[in-house]
Amino acid sequence: MDNRIALLLSTSLIAISVASRLSKRRAAEGGSLPPGPAGLPILGNLLAIDSQEPWETYVSWGAEYGDLIYARFFSQDVVIINSEKIAKDLLEKRSSNYSDRPYLPTRLPFGWTHNFAFTPYGNEWRLARRLFHQGFRAEAALNFHPKQICKAHQLLINLYETPQNYADHLTTQAPCSCFKPCAVFSASVAMSVTYDYETAPHNDPLVTVVEKANTLGLQYMTPETTAILSIFPFLLHLPSWFPGATMKRNAILCTNYGVEMVEIPIQYVQKNMASGTAGPSLVSDLLRMREHEEPTRVPEFDQALRQASASAFSGGAETTSSMLLMYTLAMVLHPHVQVRARAEIDAVVGKDRLPGFDDRPSLPYIDAILREVARWQPIAPLAIAHAATNSDVYEGYYIPKGAVVIANPWAMSRNETKYPKPSEFIPERFLDADGALLDIEPPTFVFGFGRRVCPGRHAADASLWVVIAMTLAVFNFSKAKDVQGRDIEFLPKFSAGVTRHPDPFPCRIVPRSGVDMKELARLVDSTA
Template identity: 35%
Template sequence: MLTLTDVVVSGILFVTAFYLWSIRRSTENNPNGLHFPPGPPTLPVIGNLLDVGDDAPWLDYSTLSAKYGDIMHFKIMNLHVVVLSSMEIIADLFEKRGAIYSDRYQSTMLTELMDMKTAVDLTNNDDRLRRYRTIFQQHYSPAALRKYDDVQFEITRILLKRLKSSPGRFYDHTRFFFASLIMTITYGVHIEDESNEYLIQAEEWQYGFNQAAQPGRFWVDYLPFLKYVPAWLPGAQFQRLAAGWRQNMYNARDLPYNFAKASMEEGSAQPSVVTSILDTLGNTHIEEKQDLEIRWALATAFGAGVDTNSPTLHVFFYAMLTHPEFQKRAQAELDRVVGSSRLPTLEDRPNLPYIEAVLKEVLRWEPVTPFALPHTTTSNDEYRGYYIPKGAVVLGNAWHILHDPVEYPCPEQFRPHRFLNDDGTMNKDILDPSVVAFGIGRRICPGRFLSSNSLFISMSSILHTFNIVPALDADGKPIKAEFRLKPGMIW
């Protein structure tokens, strides 16, 4: 019978052999002997595992880019990671060489243990992706979204009532607002409160997705053979986490979609993206494989929408709280354009450039997606004399780009007016943060119009209705605001 010592020694020998094999394979696939892009020195076996922390890796990469440049290479165990910190290089690789750089990272934790391979394959199959992106662009386009204006307005009113009732719970209220909005528009499901089972399952799954989508977050991504370790074994917590998140994912993917389909068959369905897509395809009885792909696409769109928009609105609250002078200027514009007898609407948007500038600066100042979603190379490549191997994870450091002092002077400061000309109109010569925030490369988020609309209408309505001021302590003194984004793939 094997002892614990035997298992440990065997594991060390396996890891060492795997590391040496990966070095040999890398050399064989690089016949011209090109260098990897610059990066910090690697340690045996673990590589650069200790060079980047878990709390805010985008800051670590940004600091390292000052020394190693806008294209850097890191080796973490057997995983090659290439980090891009300029829009020029991102355009060269993600757009001009999209055939090589458009695949998504397939972690063992995410695709196998959490059973999300179908979802990842959907984004990695160009023909299938193009077909479904066309469908979603049709149903999430500005014109298509107009039929949900009344829904958006009504749910915004609910947000305002909740904020008035219990302002200290603004975090919960804003998250519920976006979840309710996207669930209603996507599935025709009306959520009454946070106890809704669809919402609970989506929240739990999205948390797990954010953790598992981080390259190398779990050891099983470096050492895939660990996927065979039984869940009851000490140290196999990742197996237990994956099992729970997998069930949450099944529920989040299927429950609201099944509700929408059943409502269509009964003739009681509310207008939604699901009903529009299924009507476009002809009927509710579509091919099983196609049906599964639609489920995945809608579920990931819902999760990403809530997990990006809600933190963005939290950044907005913090920015207005700590910069009352900008809050007053935004409110003055609303008073002038909208007046005191109604709430702002999307029709007012072209006449509210300062509110637009506030939105852009919120997206830039503390981007809730500091990394673009990881890409993976489908073949070896040479760029600027550097070797980028097949299977490398390629990250666009959105945070670094949005804090470039050349493009955005004093980037650490919150300055909405940086996006305005002297006459108060929008300055179109400055890089629009939404170009980075909604997806770097050729695969821009198809839900960007819904996201932009919902952020605009919620920010403008909140500013037009409330003053955002600090809470008071027991002595009646203002409590200093603190802000920190939580770690995850979407922060």
């Protein structure tokens, strides 16, 4: 009974403190907070959020309160943006005030200092981004084209050999027997350009470590999840043997995975550089830059190098594979899109070779498919949260200093004014009457906003384009058949982890007429 009274008193004091702080701040700053749902004492709006699909909750709030919404997670102010215009007005035009990240009490305990996407705005973040930009800026990303084409060729062979394992070929690891050792596309490209490392045909140890670190760590990096730890930080200080201390045990595991993921591939590059066998890669370039740094700056440079390389691999592989799964789902559900795409490829490229990057300006429908995949099912329905460095006023609404600012790309993708029939897959929405790409901005909200926009977007775009173009040139995608030869109907289901992606679904991937293994080998050789 005494414990219950103590708990009641403490929670009441927290509620009074929060209410008092909000009241004083509004009086001092002037203006009113954006509209939003009423919250519970202490908890705020946490219990009202769909924990599996919070972006849908924010869409429903937007329908009632508008595109700029105020909520509260315990004592944390939260501002949600459902409009692309508002996101650009705040996160881009006022980027000096909205480029920080909210404090995540799990970032250090879970060892997530290796990913600079979560690093607070400041000198540490600037250096890591500058090093990342060294290898992934638009001009430098062109150097990846040969590797991207090579890995796309390997993907074609994998899909030909074992099409039923399409999800493995695009995401994790899968065995295959082809002309040369090969690995799944997304992880293979990321490892190749970052470390000049060739992944094993299946069960590559580094890829496995990254998957474990991402799957375990990212679930603890969202504002919705970490809000409770801001109020009850002792939960991360319980001994790992304590009953119910699952979070503590996961933090130890995730930290260990993170150390392996960061250090082992860098040591691989260093060993190859010492023996003179290192090929071009982001890390080898940065290690050569390190030799010219002032000795006092080397520790800072080393930390930034680790953040840049780990972010390139762990982030790039996951986002690319999720997009490719969405693309595969779209093709299975919309066979008419494939018909138009193949007609364009055949007219421009012919059937004697595979499409390459030089063909891209002449294949606008392929670009339209890529844009529509990104818009139709955003793989990051909620962008990584920003934080307000100082208090601000936008169109008469007060945004408190330290507020968590969450952009909602899912809501932006459902803007019926900009994208009529938003739930439908319509690549033609990006084309004019003559079939040329419209001079309108593609759905860039999938890459984030302002100074925090994804710095690897140029390489990701090229990887996705070449796979879409080549797979449509070689394969037909359709629904799987049952024993009576009838289509197997299914309702797509989605999982959300590091990114949102479709769960495996029944499908049939077969070569186009006239494409056997011999012909595929010839096509690959002709565009190698």
